[in-house]
Amino acid sequence: KQEVTQIPAALSVPEGENLVLNCSFTDSAIYNLQWFRQDPGKGLTSLLLIQSSQREQTSGRLNASLDKSSGRSTLYIAASQPGDSATYLCAAPRSGAGSYQLTFGKGTKLSVIP
């Protein structure tokens, strides 16, 4: 059974800081891992998708890395802005070949202080 854990649960940083969000998963036989953003009362916005053959993906100020052997992924946000304030979720496919169902972590709630 896939279990996804995100640390920290909440994070508050001043504007301009670089920060790292952590995600760990128990079953490393995954074919990809996704990071999402969720604003209060809203749906999910896909940020980055890392394939199992990749070690990292970048989109603008966001960089996500994947280390299957250790069961960890990190989301790096450079030069944080107040608009980055949201809850960030990582999701990994559940255990089992060909599984497309995702298991989500509980998220990290990020607050960027102007």
Place this chain on the structure above:
Amino acid sequence: GAVVSQHPSWVICKSGTSVKIECRSLDFQATTMFWYRQFPKQSLMLMATSNEGSKATYEQGVEKDKFLINHASLTLSTLTVTSAHPEDSSFYICSARGTSGGWTDTQYFGPGTRLTVL
């Protein structure tokens, strides 16, 4: 591209009534759609997997007779909450997975439907 819509975005209903939520993939075909629910300050929990033209697969603990799922076409899945009760109040989110090419590796999520049962 890769837009998923949900309707309605919010609904308030009386206890005992049924509510239907629609999930549509607007610019791609989705063989598989997923329904999640999210309680306040909790993460998303998968309720069921819906495949076009076949019966949905429900997660353990989810009542299939209470949460009816229909995936009648490659762009539409519906979730009907039957005889809703206050404990069914939640945020329901669907996602869709594409049929081919670059759409297949990721799921695209709808904006969610807030259900409040009085």
